[in-house]
Amino acid sequence: NRPLVSGRESNLSTGWQPLPSPGLLPLPSLYSPNCALWTQRLPPATPFRPREMSLKRECKFCRNNGEATATFSSHALRCPRTKQLICPVLRSYVCGICGATGDDAHTHNYCPQLKSE
Secondary structure, three states, X not given: OOOOOOOHHHHHHHOOXXXXXXXXXOOOOOOOOOOHHHHOOOOOOOOOOOHHHHOOOOOHHHHHOOOOXXXXXXXXXXXXXXXXXXXXXXXXXXOOOOOOOHHHOOOHHHOHHHXXX
């Protein structure tokens, strides 16, 4: 095992050189033809918002079935990240054709057995 070294010794043995402070680095001229300000147009700044927060929390299934606003706006049909079915109304439904419920719940019109026939 090599002993740990610090300071100037480690810089000499590894060839590592510290970067100059940001105030000492040359800045590109605003009038330079290669300057990004002249060669591209930047989009307007928008505040960062995670994708899940920007999605409207509304269950399409409940809304299309005529449920009250308080009901369909209290949850989404699926989890935005995992796409797992989270609507409590549809999850509790039992398909009359194949008996699927929970994660695999669907209505009569969307039954996989109906499509295969």
